[in-house]
Amino acid sequence: MKEAEVIDADKTGAPVKTVETSGDIFSFLKKLGNQFADGLLVFDGTSVVYANSALLELLGVSDLEELNKKHLSGFLPEAEREEVRLKALSVLRGELPSFKHEFKITRDDGSEAHFFFTFSRLSLGDRNYVVVVVRDITAFRKAELESRENRVRYKAIVEKSHDGIYVYRGDRFLFFNDRICEITGYSRKELENMDIWELVHPDDRQRLWDIAQRRERGEEAPDTYEARLITKDGETRYCEFSVAAVQYRGEYAALGIVRDITERKRGEEAIRFRDQILQAVSGAARSFLRSPIFENHVEEVLSKFGEAADVSRVYLLQLDGGENVLEEMIFKQWAAPGVKEDSEGEDGQILRENFPRKWLERLSVGELVYSLAETEGEVPQSLLRYRGFRSVVIVPIFVKEKLWGVLGFEDCKRLRKWSTAERDALKTAADIIGAAIQGSQMEKELNKLLNAIKMLKDAVLVVDMGGRIIDMNRAAQELWGGRDLSDFKGKPLLDLLPEPMARKAGRDLREVFARGYIEGREYRNVTKGDKQNQVFSVSANLVLDSGGEPYGVVIIGRNVTDKKKTEDQLEESEKRYRYLFERSQVVNIVVGMNGQILDANESALKMFGYTKEEVIGKNAMDFVVPPERERVWKSLKRDLMGLDTGQIEVDIIAKKGGVKTLLFAEGHANVFKDGRRVGVLLSALDITERKRQSRVQELLYRISNAVHT
Incomplete structure (x- = not known):
C-alpha cells in the first residue's frame, strides 16, 4: 500500500503533517474528521497517523508531531497506561473487538478533564489500525457531582x-x-x-x-x-x-x-371579628347620638354586637350599686336563633346572684374577664348549668368612672379564645354603652360619649354647623400640639389644616351636612409642617339634637400610616418582580387563560425579533410552527388548568424567518390580578444551537458506524 505525505489543518489553520497510508479512507477522514465534535485519532501500533482538530484541542497540543512526541500514553494516568496499551494492542491484533475506558486527565495548564475513550479496530487491506474516539465528559461528570450534592441538599431541606x-x-x-x-x-x-x-x-x-x-x-x-x-x-x-x-x-x-396556618387563620378571624365589632360600635354610636332615649336602641345595639362577634348571647347587666338610668335594674339580652333564652327578669336575677366576687374585683379595675367552661373552679357550676355556655367574656361598663354593670358575650358552641384585638374592640363597645347610659339628654349624651371616646387612640373632635371646634379628645389635641381644649375651642377646624387638606375638609363637611356621614376618607399631612408624612382615615357623622335638628359633626381620624406603608411595600415588591421579570436572561412569557400572550420579557422579544406590541394579545400558538401546535396546545392547557407538566421543546417562528428551539421548564407559576388567577408564567431556555450540534453528532455517529461495519 502506497504511503504519501498529506497536509491537514488544525483548528488554528496551521498546517499539520499526517501520513496517509490508505488514500481513500484517510482522504475521507481528512474531509470529515474535523466536523466531529468528539476527538478522533488513528493509531497504527507505534504512532498516531491521524488526529482531527477536536482531539488536538482536547489534549492541548498544537499538531500531530507534538502529539507523537509526547506519546498518547503520556496523557493517561500513570497507573492505567500499561493496561490501556495492552488492550489497544489486543484490539489491533483482533483479539478484542473493541473496548471503552474513562480517564481523568491533567492538562499542561493544571486543569483536570474527564475523557471517555472508545477503541475500535480498522482493517485496510493487509494493514490494521486502532481508531480511537475521545469524548470530553467533564461537564457531564461535574453535573453528576452537582446532582449528588443536590440530592443531599434536597434531603436536608425536606427533613428540616x-x-x-x-x-x-x-x-x-x-x-x-x-x-x-x-x-x-x-x-x-x-x-x-x-x-x-x-x-x-x-x-x-x-x-x-x-x-x-x-x-x-x-x-x-x-x-x-x-x-x-x-x-x-x-x-x-x-x-x-x-x-x-x-x-x-x-x-x-x-x-x-x-x-x-392555624395562627394566621386565628389572627385573620380575630381581625375580622374586631373590624365587625368596631363597625357595630360605630353604628351604635350613630344610633345613640341620633336620639337621647337609651332604651329605644339598646336591643338593636346588642343584636349588632352579637352578630358581629358571632356569639350565642350578648347581655347588658346592671350590677348592684350601679346608678339607675331607668326605674328598675337593667337587664337586656340578645340570643342567636335556636339558643335558649328565658325571661329577662329571671335571667338577670340569676346572673347577679351567681356573679363571682373575684370577677367583680377584676372588672372594677377595668380588666376583662374571659374564661372557658372547662377551666376548673373559674366559672360557678350553677351558672354553667343554667346558662350552658362553653366560653364567656365579660366587659366592664363604667359610668362616671364607677363600675355600673357589664356587657357579657357567651359562646355555647365552642371553646373560644379572645384575641387582644377583639378584647380591645369589646372594650370600645362597652365604652360606647357606658357613654350612652350616662344621660338621656342630648348634651349629656354627647359629653359622656366624648369622655368614653377620649380613651381611644383615634383623634376625635366635634364641630358645630359652622365648622368651629366644640370639643376634642387628648389624641386630637396632641396631634395639633395643644395643651388643652382651650387652645382650640371656638376656632375653625379648617384653620388647623394645611392646603390642600383644608379645601378637601371643606368639601367633606358639606357632604356630611347634606347626607349625614362620610367614611374612610384619606388625609395626608393634616398638621402644618408635618415632616412625618402621616396618613389618616377619617369618618364623620352628623349629630342631631333631641328635636332631630342638626347640632354638629363628630369627626374620628385613625392613623393608618403603617397600613399605607405596608401597601407601598407591596407596590415596591411588584416593581421588583417586574425588574426581575424584564431583566432575566431566561425567556419569560405570561399566557392568559384563553391562550393569549399577556406579557413577554426583553429576552423573549430580542430572541425572536418582535416588539411587545406585536405579541401582546396574540394567541401563543400563532408563534409555534404549525406541525407542533396541537402537541404544544395540549401541554399549555394542562398548565392553564393548574395541572403538572414536564419539560417540553417548542420550535418558535422568529419575525425575520427561521426557527428557534426553546426548552420550557416543567411546571409553571400562577399569575394573579386583583386576587383572581389570570394566567401562568412560563420560562424557557434557547437550545437551538444545542439541537443543531446534536443533529450533526448524530449524523457523524451514523457515518462512524458505517465505517466500523
Whole structure:
C-alpha cells in the first residue's frame, strides 16, 4: 500500500503533517474528521497517523508531531497506561473487538478533564489500525457531582422544612417528613399504619376526597386549597395544601406540601371579628347620638354586637350599686336563633346572684374577664348549668368612672379564645354603652360619649354647623400640639389644616351636612409642617339634637400610616418582580387563560425579533410552527388548568424567518390580578444551537458506524 505525505489543518489553520497510508479512507477522514465534535485519532501500533482538530484541542497540543512526541500514553494516568496499551494492542491484533475506558486527565495548564475513550479496530487491506474516539465528559461528570450534592441538599431541606411534605396513594402515606408528625401529633409509626383520611376534618373530608379522585383521573382539580386537620388530641388545625400528581416508584401517587396556618387563620378571624365589632360600635354610636332615649336602641345595639362577634348571647347587666338610668335594674339580652333564652327578669336575677366576687374585683379595675367552661373552679357550676355556655367574656361598663354593670358575650358552641384585638374592640363597645347610659339628654349624651371616646387612640373632635371646634379628645389635641381644649375651642377646624387638606375638609363637611356621614376618607399631612408624612382615615357623622335638628359633626381620624406603608411595600415588591421579570436572561412569557400572550420579557422579544406590541394579545400558538401546535396546545392547557407538566421543546417562528428551539421548564407559576388567577408564567431556555450540534453528532455517529461495519 502506497504511503504519501498529506497536509491537514488544525483548528488554528496551521498546517499539520499526517501520513496517509490508505488514500481513500484517510482522504475521507481528512474531509470529515474535523466536523466531529468528539476527538478522533488513528493509531497504527507505534504512532498516531491521524488526529482531527477536536482531539488536538482536547489534549492541548498544537499538531500531530507534538502529539507523537509526547506519546498518547503520556496523557493517561500513570497507573492505567500499561493496561490501556495492552488492550489497544489486543484490539489491533483482533483479539478484542473493541473496548471503552474513562480517564481523568491533567492538562499542561493544571486543569483536570474527564475523557471517555472508545477503541475500535480498522482493517485496510493487509494493514490494521486502532481508531480511537475521545469524548470530553467533564461537564457531564461535574453535573453528576452537582446532582449528588443536590440530592443531599434536597434531603436536608425536606427533613428540616417548616412545611409538612408527604407522598400518598389511596389512603396510605408512602413518605412523610417529621413536620407531618409535629402538625398532627401522631408518631411516625402511627401515621404509617393509619388511614390518612382520618386526619381530615369530617366537614372537609368529602371535598378533599373529590379533589383527589379528579386529580387521579387526570381531570381538572385545584392544586392549592385550604382544609382542616384533626390532631391526635382532638384539636382542629387550619392548613394550606399544595398537591400534585407524581410517579412514585413507577406508580401514580400524590405529592403534597402542607403548611399549618392555624395562627394566621386565628389572627385573620380575630381581625375580622374586631373590624365587625368596631363597625357595630360605630353604628351604635350613630344610633345613640341620633336620639337621647337609651332604651329605644339598646336591643338593636346588642343584636349588632352579637352578630358581629358571632356569639350565642350578648347581655347588658346592671350590677348592684350601679346608678339607675331607668326605674328598675337593667337587664337586656340578645340570643342567636335556636339558643335558649328565658325571661329577662329571671335571667338577670340569676346572673347577679351567681356573679363571682373575684370577677367583680377584676372588672372594677377595668380588666376583662374571659374564661372557658372547662377551666376548673373559674366559672360557678350553677351558672354553667343554667346558662350552658362553653366560653364567656365579660366587659366592664363604667359610668362616671364607677363600675355600673357589664356587657357579657357567651359562646355555647365552642371553646373560644379572645384575641387582644377583639378584647380591645369589646372594650370600645362597652365604652360606647357606658357613654350612652350616662344621660338621656342630648348634651349629656354627647359629653359622656366624648369622655368614653377620649380613651381611644383615634383623634376625635366635634364641630358645630359652622365648622368651629366644640370639643376634642387628648389624641386630637396632641396631634395639633395643644395643651388643652382651650387652645382650640371656638376656632375653625379648617384653620388647623394645611392646603390642600383644608379645601378637601371643606368639601367633606358639606357632604356630611347634606347626607349625614362620610367614611374612610384619606388625609395626608393634616398638621402644618408635618415632616412625618402621616396618613389618616377619617369618618364623620352628623349629630342631631333631641328635636332631630342638626347640632354638629363628630369627626374620628385613625392613623393608618403603617397600613399605607405596608401597601407601598407591596407596590415596591411588584416593581421588583417586574425588574426581575424584564431583566432575566431566561425567556419569560405570561399566557392568559384563553391562550393569549399577556406579557413577554426583553429576552423573549430580542430572541425572536418582535416588539411587545406585536405579541401582546396574540394567541401563543400563532408563534409555534404549525406541525407542533396541537402537541404544544395540549401541554399549555394542562398548565392553564393548574395541572403538572414536564419539560417540553417548542420550535418558535422568529419575525425575520427561521426557527428557534426553546426548552420550557416543567411546571409553571400562577399569575394573579386583583386576587383572581389570570394566567401562568412560563420560562424557557434557547437550545437551538444545542439541537443543531446534536443533529450533526448524530449524523457523524451514523457515518462512524458505517465505517466500523
